[in-house]
Structures are given as C-alpha cells and as structure tokens.
Amino acid sequence: MKKLLIALFCVALPLSSMPFVHAQEKKETANTSIKEDVFNDGEYAYGDGFQDIAEANPYARVEGYTYQRNGNYILYNFKTTSLYKEPYGNVKAKLSPKIRYATKRYGNYFYVNTEKGSGWITTWDDNIQELEIEDISAQLKTTKTLDVYSVPIFDDRFETGTIPAGTYTISKRANYFAYVNNGKYKGWILTSYHDDGTVFSKQYATYLNTKRTLSQTSVNGVAIKQKLLPKISDPTRSGISMVPKYVTIHNTANASKGADAAAHANIQYERNVNRTAAWTSWHFQVDNKVIYQSLAMNEVGWHAGDGNDSGNASTIGIEICENADGNYAKAEKMLLI
Known part of the structure; x- marks a missing residue:
C-alpha cells in the first residue's frame, strides 16, 4: 500500500511536499446488497481522531465542519x-x-x-456560490467551443463570450473553471457545464501531462484492478479534469461483512449507471487484499466534504474498507507506514 501512495505522490507532487487530507464522512445508502451508512459529500465531513497522522506528517489536516484553513475564495451571494x-x-x-x-x-x-x-x-x-481559486501552471486541451466568464461564478451576467477548441496555458483554476490570459483570450473557461447548468455528457477539457491510471498492476503483491465509472453524471462522476495535488484518505464507515473494495467499487458503478443521486464518488477503494480504481486520477471526485474547494478539486480520494470479514488494521497500517 505504501507503494500505491508513492505512485500517487509521483502523479501529483514530490513526497516531501504532499499533504494528506484524512477525513471520515457519512455517505448515502446505496441500492445494493452491501450498503453504506453515510451522508452525501456536500453536507459535511467530520474529523475521525487520526491526530497521530498530523503528528507524523506536518502537512496533514483533518477535515471537519469546524476545520480552519486559509485560501483564496470567491463567493457570490446572489x-x-x-x-x-x-x-x-x-x-x-x-x-x-x-x-x-x-x-x-x-x-x-x-x-x-x-x-x-x-x-x-x-x-x-x-443563496451563495463559492469556489476556491488555486494557482496552477498547466496546459488545458479543449475539443469544443466553451463559454468564458469574467469571474469564476456560474451566472449568465458574468458570461463574456466563447473560446474555440485548442490548447491553452492555465494560470489559475477554480474547480470547473480555468483561467486563460494569452493576449487574445482572457477570462475563466467553463470546462464541464453548459450555460444552462446541465453537465456535459463528454469530457471536452483535459489537463495535459496528467495520468488517468497507474502504470503498475500490483503493489506489494496486492492487485490493482479497475472498474471505471462509464458515464459523466453530476451525482457520481463529475467529468471535471484536474491536476491532482494531494491525497485524501477516508474510511468507509461500513463494517458489514462483504463490504470490501470490490463491493464499494460495485456500489459506485451501480450508482453511476443508474444515475443514483448520491453526490459521492472517490478514486480508489482498498482492503487488505485488493485495490479497485473507480475514477480517473485526473478527474474530480466528490469525496472530501468541501464542495467545490481543493479537497474535491485537487485530491485523489482513497477509501479504506472496514468490513468485518477483512483486516482493517492491516489495510490501514500498510497505507500509513
């Protein structure tokens, strides 16, 4: 599992500067034989007492509805x-x-x-829209004409025009908005939504030089398998391209027998295919025997409990399974050492 984290670190930032975000959250019950006793991502997350992680890693932070953080936020009370x-x-x-x-x-x-x-x-x-603005240096490739806004606020009054398909240098990002200023075009590109608020059915904007999957098929003898969500859909698969900067570690809070990595991969897949309004998704689920990937590593998941901010917008989400017939302590120990 340590090798999995190192591989993910190499996708994003050097290990020495890679922050962990450790959060346990509750997610909505799925329509499946293995159920999750949890709430939607957008509601809240709460710290689960892993202060030892913060002590071991000064970059760690525990998410919660009382956590404090500095950042660059834009808000619009309409x-x-x-x-x-x-x-x-x-x-x-x-x-x-x-x-x-x-x-x-x-x-x-x-x-x-x-x-x-x-x-x-x-x-x-x-009545408030909110996004966290992050500095970034990346190339964004678009494959269709997209709308441009004067500020990263999803409201018709801020729409200024369009930008044709092409490759653009991006200096700032606010989840589904990307800022371009190349002399000819200036403004925030809306990358994933129509101006009527409906999500694109295809991914028309992708950050270059980012990886979708890991190149290896196993770590420490533990197989890495894929069951990627096939449909772009707001509640489960965002379709929003990202450049991952962090790794977010969660627990599934699901002790049911059989609630292992394969079961949680199936939960995500069924929600996506059936368009279940769960508003929850993550990249990897792990137990002590296997690792399943559900989302591309360069795509935003809804897992960190912070809405459109950097927890969701810039992190790879990993769920540690807690099934009673597994070995949670072993899975967690492998992940954290």
Whole structure:
C-alpha cells in the first residue's frame, strides 16, 4: 500500500511536499446488497481522531465542519444573505447581492470584509456560490467551443463570450473553471457545464501531462484492478479534469461483512449507471487484499466534504474498507507506514 501512495505522490507532487487530507464522512445508502451508512459529500465531513497522522506528517489536516484553513475564495451571494459576528454566532447584518472574496475559512463559514463591516458568511445559506481559486501552471486541451466568464461564478451576467477548441496555458483554476490570459483570450473557461447548468455528457477539457491510471498492476503483491465509472453524471462522476495535488484518505464507515473494495467499487458503478443521486464518488477503494480504481486520477471526485474547494478539486480520494470479514488494521497500517 505504501507503494500505491508513492505512485500517487509521483502523479501529483514530490513526497516531501504532499499533504494528506484524512477525513471520515457519512455517505448515502446505496441500492445494493452491501450498503453504506453515510451522508452525501456536500453536507459535511467530520474529523475521525487520526491526530497521530498530523503528528507524523506536518502537512496533514483533518477535515471537519469546524476545520480552519486559509485560501483564496470567491463567493457570490446572489440573494440577500446574513453576515455573522462569528461562525455559528449571531447575525450582525444583512448583505445585498455582491461578489465577495475571503482568505480564511472555518468549516462552511468564510471571513469577509464588507460594506457593513467584517464578519462571516456561510454556504449553509443556499443563496451563495463559492469556489476556491488555486494557482496552477498547466496546459488545458479543449475539443469544443466553451463559454468564458469574467469571474469564476456560474451566472449568465458574468458570461463574456466563447473560446474555440485548442490548447491553452492555465494560470489559475477554480474547480470547473480555468483561467486563460494569452493576449487574445482572457477570462475563466467553463470546462464541464453548459450555460444552462446541465453537465456535459463528454469530457471536452483535459489537463495535459496528467495520468488517468497507474502504470503498475500490483503493489506489494496486492492487485490493482479497475472498474471505471462509464458515464459523466453530476451525482457520481463529475467529468471535471484536474491536476491532482494531494491525497485524501477516508474510511468507509461500513463494517458489514462483504463490504470490501470490490463491493464499494460495485456500489459506485451501480450508482453511476443508474444515475443514483448520491453526490459521492472517490478514486480508489482498498482492503487488505485488493485495490479497485473507480475514477480517473485526473478527474474530480466528490469525496472530501468541501464542495467545490481543493479537497474535491485537487485530491485523489482513497477509501479504506472496514468490513468485518477483512483486516482493517492491516489495510490501514500498510497505507500509513
């Protein structure tokens, strides 16, 4: 398993700078004989007590709805929203619709400077769009004409035109938006959605020099198998190309007998084929005997509990199986040593 992580590290960043994101989350029950006792990715994730990982790796962070993180966030409250004195605190003021920027996050609350003073706004309010903007240096290849926006906000009023199929240098990324400025074209390319909000049925934008799968077929004698999701669909397979920067480690929170890597690969596959509205997907599921891949490593999964931010947008998600008839301690030990 250690070799699997090293292989994934080589896909993204050097091992010395590779952060882990360790999160346990609850996901929605699947329509299958092996079930998951969990909630959707978009709701929340909570820390599962693996502080020892953070102590062993200073880059580690435990996700949760109270975790704190600095970043570069753009938010758009397209309706009146509340400004809070502090996260989960009292309302300080009401804010009119406006694009806003934040550099600090506390769970789903974001610290902003506004026309009514500083405070926190939250994406728990359904009238806010939010994306994390990340610096990137990559080449994006597009195979059809795509829409361009002045800001990475999915709203017709910010749409400025289109950009033809081609290969473009990208300097910033906000999940399904990619920023280009080559003198002729300037703006945020919408890579995965029509302007009416429907998801593309094919992947028309792909970051070059990224890998879909591992070249090896086994690590430490453990076979790597593939059962890739065939259909692009919002609830399960995003179709959003990414350049992976991190590895996110989860537990399945599923102790049922038979809830091994193959079973969870089947859960994902069945959801995808049947278009089950689970809003959850991840790249690899592992037990102590086999590794299954469900998503391409250069495609966004819905697994980190942070919506459109870097947990989902820039990490490869790994689920460690906890089935009672397996050996979870062995699987976890192999993964973390």
